[in-house]
Amino acid sequence: MNERIFGIFSLIIACSYIYVASLTQLSFISDPVGPKIFPYMIGFFFIISSIFLIIKPELNPKWPSLYRFLEIVFITIVLIVYAYSLPTVGFVISTLIATFILSWRLGAKILEALIFGLVVSFTIYFLFHNVLGLSLAEGIWGF
Amino acid sequence: METFSFLLDGFSVAFTLQNITLALIGCFLGTVFGALPGLGPANGVAILIPISFSLGLDAASSMILLASVYYGAMYGGRISSILINIPGDEPALMTTLDGYPMTLKGRAGEALTLTGISSFFGAMVATVGLMFLAPQLVKIALLFGPAEYFALFVMAFATLGGVSSNNKAKTILASAIGLGVSTIGVDGQTGVPRLSFGNVHFYDGIDFLIVIVGMFAVSEIFIFIENKKIDNDKDKKSIIINKILPKLSIIIKIIPTMFRSSLLGFFAGVLPGAGASLGSFIAYTIEKRISNKDDTFGKGDERGVAAPEAGNNSAAGGALVPMLSLGVPGSGTTAVLLAMLMTMNITPGPLLFKNNPDVVWGLIAALFFANFVLLILNIPMVRMFTKILLLPPKYLMPIVAMISFVGIYGISGSSFDLLLMIFFGLLGWVLRKLNIPLVPVIMGSILGNLMETNLRRAMTISDGDWSYLFQSNVSIVIWMITLLGFVLPLIFGKKIKDQINKLKSKS
Numbered sequence: 001m002n003e004r005i006f007g008i009f010s011l012i013i014a015c016s017y018i019y020v021a022s023l024t025q026l027s028f029i030s031d032p033v034g035p036k037i038f039p040y041m042i043g044f045f046f047i048i049s050s051i052f053l054i055i056k057p058e059l060n061p062k063w064p065s066l067y068r069f070l071e072i073v074f075i076t077i078v079l080i081v082y083a084y085s086l087p088t089v090g091f092v093i094s095t096l097i098a099t100f101i102l103s104w105r106l107g108a109k110i111l112e113a114l115i116f117g118l119v120v121s122f123t124i125y126f127l128f129h130n131v132l133g134l135s136l137a138e139g140i141w142g143f
Numbered sequence: 144m145e146t147f148s149f150l151l152d153g154f155s156v157a158f159t160l161q162n163i164t165l166a167l168i169g170c171f172l173g174t175v176f177g178a179l180p181g182l183g184p185a186n187g188v189a190i191l192i193p194i195s196f197s198l199g200l201d202a203a204s205s206m207i208l209l210a211s212v213y214y215g216a217m218y219g220g221r222i223s224s225i226l227i228n229i230p231g232d233e234p235a236l237m238t239t240l241d242g243y244p245m246t247l248k249g250r251a252g253e254a255l256t257l258t259g260i261s262s263f264f265g266a267m268v269a270t271v272g273l274m275f276l277a278p279q280l281v282k283i284a285l286l287f288g289p290a291e292y293f294a295l296f297v298m299a300f301a302t303l304g305g306v307s308s309n310n311k312a313k314t315i316l317a318s319a320i321g322l323g324v325s326t327i328g329v330d331g332q333t334g335v336p337r338l339s340f341g342n343v344h345f346y347d348g349i350d351f352l353i354v355i356v357g358m359f360a361v362s363e364i365f366i367f368i369e370n371k372k373i374d375n376d377k378d379k380k381s382i383i384i385n386k387i388l389p390k391l392s393i394i395i396k397i398i399p400t401m402f403r404s405s406l407l408g409f410f411a412g413v414l415p416g417a418g419a420s421l422g423s424f425i426a427y428t429i430e431k432r433i434s435n436k437d438d439t440f441g442k443g444d445e446r447g448v449a450a451p452e453a454g455n456n457s458a459a460g461g462a463l464v465p466m467l468s469l470g471v472p473g474s475g476t477t478a479v480l481l482a483m484l485m486t487m488n489i490t491p492g493p494l495l496f497k498n499n500p501d502v503v504w505g506l507i508a509a510l511f512f513a514n515f516v517l518l519i520l521n522i523p524m525v526r527m528f529t530k531i532l533l534l535p536p537k538y539l540m541p542i543v544a545m546i547s548f549v550g551i552y553g554i555s556g557s558s559f560d561l562l563l564m565i566f567f568g569l570l571g572w573v574l575r576k577l578n579i580p581l582v583p584v585i586m587g588s589i590l591g592n593l594m595e596t597n598l599r600r601a602m603t604i605s606d607g608d609w610s611y612l613f614q615s616n617v618s619i620v621i622w623m624i625t626l627l628g629f630v631l632p633l634i635f636g637k638k639i640k641d642q643i644n645k646l647k648s649k650s
Contacts, residue, residue, distance in 0.1 A: 006577055017323055020338050027333040031599050032607030035330035035337050038595040046319035052312035061576045064369045072365050076569060083561035086552060099541045106537035107371055116538060124545060134197050134553050
């Protein structure tokens with residue numbers, strides 16, 4: 001994807017932004033400006049700058065290889081699953097697994113990553129929960 | 144004299160056991176964040192805000208913690224610049240020019256000590272400057288009404304990136320994204336839901352802390368995943384530091400350098416949209432022009448490492464002036480610090496100085512204290528940080544990720560917020576690939592609501608007459624600075640960028 005394609009993409013977003021802003025239902029009391037004008041102003045600059053990117057692209061960014069790209073997708077999925085497993089599985093276990101996968105994908109050996117995951121998840125739990133008293137996700141087992 | 148009695152009160156705020164501990168932790172963490180290539184002051188502060196918020200620290204304590212991180216990172220950035228020729232953060236780029244050649248000559252220890260001293264000097268000048276200048280600027284700020292504030296916010300965006308940014312389209316695009324995000328949620332003035340797609344999660348708007356942590360911490364993870372092989376090979380070099388203490392004559396030689404560079408850096412920092420990178424750039428180029436008589440710059444001249452370090456530390460302090468007294472940040476890190484204050488329901492500006500003097504003066508006192516701590520951390524104990532430099536990303540990044548998750552989850556306990564954070568992380572990654580700056584996005588999401596509120600207040604006063612925005616003398620001046628700040632970089636930006644590249648390719 002070069003800058004031009006991104007410009008087209010952001011132009012579409014900008015237009016839909018303005019469209020959605022225009023759907024805002026007005027309340028019967030309002031100030032002289034109302035809730036729509038400011039988004040319209042932002043949308044205007046959004047559109048102008050998108051058009052500039054389309055007309056005058058600057059560089060061709062270097063995108064990662066397909067393999068690396070899939071890896072980024074994979075990590076994204078891991079993080080999303082982690083976010084949603086926190087309330088049920090609890091902090092310690094889900095953090096252990098997420099840290100393990102992250103450091104493994106960043107180049108640690110499987111055993112190293114596993115030990116590291118254990119260390120990180122228990123240290124953070126101890127430090128933030130026991131020492132600092134921060135509320136971490138509890139999950140069904142309470143930790 | 145009034146200033147000193149305020150400062151004494153400040154010391155009584157700063158010198159509680161809790162705040163001293165926080166300053167110590169902040170200095171240490173800050174130096175670590177600064178030293179690690181790829182993480183800088185903005186990342187460090189971003190990761191710690193949600194934590195300090197969840198811990199229930201009061202505003203003065205959080206500010207002390209985060210500002211110590213900020214100052215610490217400005218010190219720490221030089222370590223990797225000097226030792227492995229990779230700037231630890233952006234402002235430390237200029238330090239590589241003479242710092243790494245010194246290392247090649249076996250003078251790494253001396254370079255670290257000299258830059259430590261100049262960082263200290265710069266930060267001291269800036270903190271004193273902050274102490275005297277901020278209250279004066281507050282007096283001017285009292286003249287500001289909603290119209291002037293709106294103009295001021297526009298100025299903050301128009302001047303972002305300083306003189307070196309010549310692609311204004313990208314800055315505007317990034318600002319529009321950030322401001323767009325801020326308009327999501329129930330409209331504060333009329334109470335109607337706006338751009339919320341009927342989703343309850345969006346009614347309260349998107350917390351800017353989520354945007355900040357996503358952009359500054361999570362996007363970093365994706366960058367590392369993408370570049371992992373390259374990084375692992377680079378870290379193979381071993382780091383040797385021999386002699387730490389330079390000769391006294393060398394220290395005396397750099398005193399005028401430190402003095403000049405600190406003053407230049409401070410003013411660069413106070414200027415809208417400039418920040419620490421510009422401070423170190425100006426300090427280095429001017430110093431080179433003055434002192435490069437024997438063509439020693441770029442080959443390991445001591446003044447060439449002292450100048451940018453004094454410059455960037457002093458600019459970092461200078462950048463706090465407009466943030467505290469006007470509520471208008473000029474750089475990424477000060478924007479994040481502003482976000483922290485706003486999360487605590489504190490609006491910077493004249494009201495902050497009047498209603499929460501403990502925050503302002505406690506902060507200033509803590510900065511003085513932090514400076515001495517940092518001097519000790521960064522000269523006698525610098526070896527400890529050079530070990531941290533060798534911490535490979537495979538261990539570093541998962542820690543960053545988990546702390547980000549803990550912080551954001553701690554605020555709301557909502558998985559949806561984490562999902563949003565991941566989304567902003569991905570968005571940040573794409574924007575960075577396209578060379579679109581992230582700071583305007585962050586600033587937009589932080590300042591958007593204030594900007595709109597001021598605009599609508601101004602319009603309510605004038606009963607819908609838009610020319611009101613340009614009526615007072617103060618606002619005319621601000622609009623003119625805005626115009627200049629927007630146009631000048633288009634003319635000179637290319638030249639300055641070429642110059643930086645020239646300096647870089649020479650080294």
